[in-house]
Amino acid sequence: MDFHLKKRARNEIKVEVVSLETKYPHNVMIYNYPPIDDIQIEEFEDLALERLRLLRIFDHAGAKGLRLLSDDWKEYVNAELSREGLRNYLRLCTTSGANATGAKHEADIQTRRRDYLSHFILRLAYCRSEDLTRWFIGREMEYFKYKFSALSGPEIKQFLEANNFHFQPLTESQKDEIKDGLYESTAGQSVTKIELLDFYKVPFTQVLDLVRGRRCYLNAGYAYVNTHDLVSIVGTKQQDEIEQGLQAAKLLIDDVEADERIARMLKALHTSYTGKDYTVSREIAVPIESLDQLSKTSMPLCMRVCHEHIRTQHHIKHGGRMQYGLFLKGIGVTLEDSIRFWRDEFSKKMDVDKFTRSYEYNIHHNYGKKGSMVNYSPYSCLKIIKEMAAPGDCHGCPYKALDQTTLKSKLTSYSLSPSACEEIMYFVSRGHYQFACGKYFMLTHNSQTEVAINHPNTYFEESQNLMGNRQKRNPSSQASQAKSKIHQNLIKGHADRSMLMGQDDDELWRIAESQERAYQSQKGISEAFDDDLDLTEIVD
Amino acid sequence: MPEQTTTEESQATRAIPTYDANILPDMLPVYYRRLFPHLPFYRWLSYGLSEDSIFCNREISFTLHDDIYIRYLCFETQAELEKEICSRNPYKIDIGPVMNTKPKNFRAGGLSPVQRELVFDIDMTDYDDVRTCCSGAEVCLKCWKFMVLAARILDQALREDFGFEHILWVFSGRRGIHCWVCDKQARHLDTRGRGAVAEYLNIISYVNVMGTNAARCQLGDRTHHSVKRALKLVEPLFEEIILEDQNLFGTPKGLSKLLLMISEDSARNELESYLQKTHEDGAHSRSIWESFVRYANSMRTSGNVLWSRKLKHIVEEVQLCLLYPRLDINVTKGFNHLLKSPFCIHPATGKVCVPFSLSAVAKFDPTTVPTIAQLLHEINAFDDKTKMDQEAPEDKSRIKDHKKTSMFKGVVVFEEFLRKLERECNQSKSSNMDF
Numbered sequence: 001m002d003f004h005l006k007k008r009a010r011n012e013i014k015v016e017v018v019s020l021e022t023k024y025p026h027n028v029m030i031y032n033y034p035p036i037d038d039i040q041i042e043e044f045e046d047l048a049l050e051r052l053r054l055l056r057i058f059d060h061a062g063a064k065g066l067r068l069l070s071d072d073w074k075e076y077v078n079a080e081l082s083r084e085g086l087r088n089y090l091r092l093c094t095t096s097g098a099n100a101t102g103a104k105h106e107a108d109i110q111t112r113r114r115d116y117l118s119h120f121i122l123r124l125a126y127c128r129s130e131d132l133t134r135w136f137i138g139r140e141m142e143y144f145k146y147k148f149s150a151l152s153g154p155e156i157k158q159f160l161e162a163n164n165f166h167f168q169p170l171t172e173s174q175k176d177e178i179k180d181g182l183y184e185s186t187a188g189q190s191v192t193k194i195e196l197l198d199f200y201k202v203p204f205t206q207v208l209d210l211v212r213g214r215r216c217y218l219n220a221g222y223a224y225v226n227t228h229d230l231v232s233i234v235g236t237k238q239q240d241e242i243e244q245g246l247q248a249a250k251l252l253i254d255d256v257e258a259d260e261r262i263a264r265m266l267k268a269l270h271t272s273y274t275g276k277d278y279t280v281s282r283e284i285a286v287p288i289e290s291l292d293q294l295s296k297t298s299m300p301l302c303m304r305v306c307h308e309h310i311r312t313q314h315h316i317k318h319g320g321r322m323q324y325g326l327f328l329k330g331i332g333v334t335l336e337d338s339i340r341f342w343r344d345e346f347s348k349k350m351d352v353d354k355f356t357r358s359y360e361y362n363i364h365h366n367y368g369k370k371g372s373m374v375n376y377s378p379y380s381c382l383k384i385i386k387e388m389a390a391p392g393d394c395h396g397c398p399y400k401a402l403d404q405t406t407l408k409s410k411l412t413s414y415s416l417s418p419s420a421c422e423e424i425m426y427f428v429s430r431g432h433y434q435f436a437c438g439k440y441f442m443l444t445h446n447s448q449t450e451v452a453i454n455h456p457n458t459y460f461e462e463s464q465n466l467m468g469n470r471q472k473r474n475p476s477s478q479a480s481q482a483k484s485k486i487h488q489n490l491i492k493g494h495a496d497r498s499m500l501m502g503q504d505d506d507e508l509w510r511i512a513e514s515q516e517r518a519y520q521s522q523k524g525i526s527e528a529f530d531d532d533l534d535l536t537e538i539v540d
Numbered sequence: 541m542p543e544q545t546t547t548e549e550s551q552a553t554r555a556i557p558t559y560d561a562n563i564l565p566d567m568l569p570v571y572y573r574r575l576f577p578h579l580p581f582y583r584w585l586s587y588g589l590s591e592d593s594i595f596c597n598r599e600i601s602f603t604l605h606d607d608i609y610i611r612y613l614c615f616e617t618q619a620e621l622e623k624e625i626c627s628r629n630p631y632k633i634d635i636g637p638v639m640n641t642k643p644k645n646f647r648a649g650g651l652s653p654v655q656r657e658l659v660f661d662i663d664m665t666d667y668d669d670v671r672t673c674c675s676g677a678e679v680c681l682k683c684w685k686f687m688v689l690a691a692r693i694l695d696q697a698l699r700e701d702f703g704f705e706h707i708l709w710v711f712s713g714r715r716g717i718h719c720w721v722c723d724k725q726a727r728h729l730d731t732r733g734r735g736a737v738a739e740y741l742n743i744i745s746y747v748n749v750m751g752t753n754a755a756r757c758q759l760g761d762r763t764h765h766s767v768k769r770a771l772k773l774v775e776p777l778f779e780e781i782i783l784e785d786q787n788l789f790g791t792p793k794g795l796s797k798l799l800l801m802i803s804e805d806s807a808r809n810e811l812e813s814y815l816q817k818t819h820e821d822g823a824h825s826r827s828i829w830e831s832f833v834r835y836a837n838s839m840r841t842s843g844n845v846l847w848s849r850k851l852k853h854i855v856e857e858v859q860l861c862l863l864y865p866r867l868d869i870n871v872t873k874g875f876n877h878l879l880k881s882p883f884c885i886h887p888a889t890g891k892v893c894v895p896f897s898l899s900a901v902a903k904f905d906p907t908t909v910p911t912i913a914q915l916l917h918e919i920n921a922f923d924d925k926t927k928m929d930q931e932a933p934e935d936k937s938r939i940k941d942h943k944k945t946s947m948f949k950g951v952v953v954f955e956e957f958l959r960k961l962e963r964e965c966n967q968s969k970s971s972n973m974d975f
Contacts, residue, residue, distance in 0.1 A: 184765045204702065205729070208736035214743075214764045221703030221725065357607060393753075403749040405805060 024112035026155070027092045028147045030163050030234075031119050032241050044121060045265050051118035052269065053084050055139040058146075062382075063454055065432035068142055069149055077146070089115070093146050123242075124256055125269045127249040131377055137242055144238050148231045156230065165234065169198035170224070178217065182224060187215035189226065197226040207232045286332040288341040294331075297444075298463035300437055300456045301398045301410075302384055303327050309394040314348040319387060320395040321359075323379050325366050330378035330457040335367045380455045381434050399424075399433040416443060559890030559911040565605060567912050568629040568885065574941040575915055576625065576883055577951050582618035583958050584722075585635070588965035597654070599636030599643040601878055602628055611636075611878075612643040612651075631887050634878035653875045658704075658726040658734060660741075661871040661879065662690050664715035669753070669797065670862050672786045677888070679715040679906050682785045687717055688901050689777055690865035693770045694719060695898050697741055701766055702726075706961045708954070709901070711909060713886025713893045718879060722961060724968065731875050738872040743767060744864055747803075754800035755861040759853040771856055774863045782825065782862055789825040798832065801858050807846050811835060882954065885912045894950030895957065910946040918945040 039047075057080040066073035081090040088111040119140070126136035151159065160167065175182070186194050187210075204223045210216040210232050217224040225232065257263035286294070295307040306324035310316050316324070321342075328338055339360060346355045361370055368375030387396040398407065404425060411421045420443045427436035437453045445466050453459050586595040600621075601611040615621040625633070636643070637653035645651075664683060668675050673682045691709060698704045698721060706722040729737065746753045759767065788794045795815065802808040811832070818831055836854055839847035847854075871877050884893045890911035896904045910918075922944035942951050 181765050184762055184768060187760075205725075205733055208732055212736040212739040214740055214766065217765060218701040218740075219703075220700070401746075401748055403747045403754070403803075406748055406750050409750070 020109050020113055024109055024116060025162065026159055027108070027112060028144070028151060028159060029112070029116060030238055030241055031116065031245065034120055034245075035117055037117065039117065041261055044262070047114055047118035048121045048125065048265065048269055050086070050114065051122050054081075054086055054089055054118075054143065055122075055136070057081060057084065057086075058139045058142040059135070062138075062142070063434060063452055065427075065430075065435055069145065074146075092150075093143075094150050120245075122269075123245050123249045124253065124262075125266045127246040127253060133246050136246070137239060140242055141235060141239055145231060145235060148234065153227075156227070160230070160234075163234075163237075165230075165237075167200045167202070167230070169200055175199055178219065178224060181217040181219060185214070185217040186224075186226060187213070188228070194226070197228075199224050199226050200230070202233060206236055208236065285334050285337075286328075288333060288337045291328075291333075291341070294460075296414075297467065298460050299327075300453065300459040301440060302396070303456055303460075305394055305398050305410075310345050314345045317393050317395075319393055321362065322366070323384060323387075323395040325363060326376055326378040327456050327460075329367060331460050335363070335369065338367070339363050378455070378457050381437070381453060384456070385433055397433050397437075399428050399436045400431075404428065411440075414444075557913045557917055559913045561887060561890065564631070564885070564887060564890065564912070565629070567916055568631070569626070570916055571885065571912050572626045572629055574919060575945065575947060577942060577954065578622040578625070579618065580951065580954055580958055581881075581883065582621060583962065584954075586618075587722075588962050588969060590965040590969045591655075594638055594655075597639045597642055599639060599878075601634040601636060602630035603632035603634070604628065604630055612646045614639075614643045632884050633881040635881045636878045637876060655727040656875055656877075658721040658729060658737065659871060659877065659879050660694060660719040660721075661712075661868045662687060662694075662717050662719075662865055663712075663868060666866040666868070669755075670782070670786065670788060672788060672790075672794070677715055681905060681907065682781075684904075684906055685777070685781050685785065686863070687906075688904075689773060689781070689863055691717060691719070691898060691901050693773055694741065694865050694867075696769065696773070697766050700769070701740075702737065706957065706964070707898075708882070708895055708957050709898055710882045710893055710895045711891075711904070711906060712880065713884065713891050714889050715906070718882075718893075720879075720882075724964075731873070734875065735873045738867065738869040740766070741865070742867050742869050743770075744861055744866065749800050752800065754797070756801065756803060757857050757860050757864070759857055759860075763853070763856075767860070770864055771860065774859050778859050778863065779826070779829075782859075783829055784826070787825045788862070789828045790822060792821060794825070795828065798828070798858065801861055802851065802854065804846055804850060807851060883950075892947055892950065894947065895953045896950070897953045897956070915945045915947055 057077055060080070061073055061076050062068075064076065066076055078090060078094065081087065081093070088107060091108060092111055092115060122136065126132045148156075182194055182199065183191050189197065201222050201224055204211050204218055204221055207216065207223045207225055207229065210223060210225060210229055211218065216229060257266065291307065292311070295304045299307065303324060306316060306320050309320065310324070325338065325342070328341070329335075333341070342359060342363060343352065343355050346359060364370040366376050381397065384395070385397040385400055398410070402410065407428065408421050408425060411424060412418070416424075423443070424436050424439045427433070427439060434453050437459070438451050441447070441451050441453065441459060441462070442449075445463060447466060451459075451462050582595070585598055589595065596614060596616050598614060599611070600613045600615065601609065602613060603609050613624070615624065637656035640652050640654050641648075641650070643651060664671075664679050664687065665676065667683065667686050671683045671686065674680050695707060695709070698707055698719075704721050704723045704726055708720040708722060710718045710720065712718050743757045744755050745757070747756055748754075763771075782788050789798050799808050799812050802811060814835055815828060815831060819828060833855055836847060836851070840852060841848075871879065880893060882893050882895050885891070886893065890913055891906075891909045892912065892915070894909060919941055942948060
């Protein structure tokens with residue numbers, strides 16, 4: 001990437017000076033070519049931190065439960081951008097670059113440069129682990145979409161031409177042939193609008209987010225999208241570029257870090273973001289005997305529900321085992337204890353052999369001791385909220401998965417007052433599940449300070465801190481922990497899987513699935529033959 | 541003469557042995573040696589060798605006795621695969637993705653999937669809350685109708701919306717169906733693409749209402765064409781399946797299922813008291829449904845805010861909730877997911893996982909799918925008969941063994957699927973060579 005080129009360029013005489021204007025012609029750019037500029041190490045650091053501040057704003061907006069590009073969201077993001085001293089980025093996001101003149105225009109071009117460079121710098125810091133990568137891409141895409149949404153019609157056209165997107169709108173007669181489909185299936189546009197809009201025919205793989213939400217007309221493998229949907233196509237392209245760039249950056253990271261100054265900075269950046277890394281279990285071991293108590297005092301609702309389910313049903317489906325099992329690992333339950341906990345419960349419904357054969361592997365796997373040897377991170381709120389619960393499941397975010405009446409009676413049964421319930425339900429009914437969880441925390445801990453819940457393990461930790469059971473982790477031990485993790489990653493880079501979108505669970509799903517099936521089929525056999533094996537001992 | 545054949549047949553039927561899981565290990569070697577369609581199986585997974593390493597980098601896994609599970613197997617040639625299957629006699633064969641390198645070298649690391657059929661898994665257990673005829677592992681012709689409808693809706697969406705053509709439907713051996721989409725574009729979808737297709741086709745979500753899961757789906761102001769099309773298939777069969785066969789709302793428990801599908805508490809309570817007033821306990825589903833539809837319509841036309849906005853499409857939504865395919869979308873989303881191969885024997889039922897043709901899906905009867913015991917019996921009977929009839933042993937060897945049995949139809953469906961697939965693979969191969 002840039003650093004190779006940079007080092008080489010140092011001794012060369014620049015023959016051609018390209019003006020910044022030609023280099024950064026638009027407010028919105030596809031990050032496809034790594035920059036080859038020389039920059040000072042101070043500026044390098046500066047840019048990195050600036051970008052980080054920028055992306056964190058989008059992170060907070062998401063955590064507050066604001067819908068991307070909604071008015072509330074924009075209001076919040078704009079205010080934060082000004083507050084953080086990122087007004088120049090605010091201009092990129094909200095004003096059309098074409099109208100600026102003179103000094104303003106000059107400033108815009110400088111911001112475009114900072115925007116472009118800082119993105120590439122952060123790639124180096126965020127290519128290290130799957131969690132970081134996922135976070136980075138998510139925020140970058142939100143930023144990109146915000147910038148793109150500010151473009152005017154002609155600017156979009158200009159952008160498309162500059163980036164080799166060639167779209168031919170459908171002719172009137174082509175449009176007429178499929179008009180019923182367009183009317184029925186084009187989301188977000190009124191019928192009269194649809195009549196006026198230009199439509200484009202693209203392979204469905206280019207607009208996956210529209211396909212996912214059934215937001216466009218789809219026929220024979222082609223999606224029919226209107227001008228407003230083009231951001232989807234361009235966004236897909238941008239995301240591909242970033243994903244590939246991160247993969248490439250990962251291969252170069254060793255070379256880059258040969259420079260001590262850069263290495264130090266990038267690593268510091270890494271810790272300054274992650275703050276909490278629950279992959280490695282904590283120094284204090286939590287005995288499983290305390291889980292019943294802890295589930296009442298310090299676990300968020302999603303985990304408490306799982307815990308109670310296991311205690312009463314002595315079984316929990318795969319999704320729940322993953323969600324709760326990894327959470328337990330995160331709060332400091334050791335592998336041995338974990339196995340004991342699951343075995344004690346499950347063996348009330350099946351014999352120990354069966355448990356050993358069908359479930360123990362999974363626990364080892366979660367702790368990174370078997371199979372792909374990846375030490376899996378506990379699920380964050382975002383992942384849990386996204387989970388779709390099927391019949392018989394008990395995982396997922398209860399504020400989302402439970403219907404309101406059930407949720408209310410559940411909260412009441414945990415001896416929350418009716419008014420307290422109402423306070424929580426206020427957020428639930430508006431779809432702000434993490435706020436609801438934060439409220440639940442405040443109410444159950446008699447705390448006046450607001451807490452932002454982004455991770456069940458954060459919830460647990462905050463609770464323990466409040467109750468004085470646990471010291472706040474001091475920053476130095478945290479840094480050294482993170483450092484050793486980087487080291488780990490570098491050594492066995494291959495074990496750290498680099499794909500996105502929850503692929504990390506694939507292997508687990510597969511194994512669990514086949515084992516569950518095997519279990520089911522065995523159960524089936526014994527049922528079919530009225531074999532009174534251990535099944536008579538099932539207590540429900 | 542005709543009398544003779546009938547007696548023979550009845551003798552044969554009487555003699556069909558029931559399947560006994562304990563002797564499966566003794567039957568599998570014969571099944572794999574004489575009946576498993578090795579060549580078509582290879583023809584499928586090799587895709588006419590239209591892409592590099594498409595066969596030899598494919599992950600296959602075997603499940604042996606006592607749940608011994610061997611992953612990351614791969615084979616160079618058809619002969620090698622056949623030899624391995626016949627010597628190991630797996631209880632189950634699973635098919636994984638084509639990898640970037642040989643899966644057996646997985647310990648070296650860096651193994652990642654390159655392509656894989658887009659797969660769907662529909663399992664009857666996911667319908668347990670809407671069927672009254674059977675539950676769990678059981679399946680009968682009545683509840684099989686859920687599967688028939690699910691397969692039709694899914695097949696139509698895959699063909700019309702996504703333009704896929706090479707779709708293989710397979711009975712999963714007990715109570716479910718698998719769908720393998722084998723078009724090149726489908727095989728090369730990345731994780732994001734698979735996720736998007738799965739979510740597109742998955743319109744039902746579940747919420748937990750008072751301890752039970754209730755299915756919900758929400759149709760907006762305008763209904764997406766794919767959902768509308770599904771409704772066209774669902775509506776004509778709703779009465780037959782839900783009201784007549786299952787008589788789903790005929791019990792207080794069943795009735796509560798209908799009520800739980802209404803997302804608004806107040807509307808639900810009103811409807812409940814209305815239905816209680818107009819019906820006695822245990823009234824037939826048909827009359828309950830009629831009252832429900834009438835009630836919903838009159839509330840809507842009278843301008844009730846809830847019923848004319850949020851619950852505007854409630855009648856259609858309930859129909860979809862009950863009959864729209866219930867997919868296990870994690871199977872579809874996973875690039876790496878292993879799925880049981882066609883022509884395996886289901887160890888619990890002994891039934892063959894036979895492919896079936898969608899046009900004849902209504903006639904497909906899961907209860908009469910041949911078991912391994914029955915098949916072995918059939919080849920023996922056939923051999924005996926030809927021996928008696930003709931005394932010409934060399935003639936016998938010319939007839940493929942599976943053609944002598946009731947597995948024949950499944951193989952024909954498979955070969956028809958292969959014929960179309962290979963035609964396209966060869967086309968793409970020759971067009972590749974042109975450039």
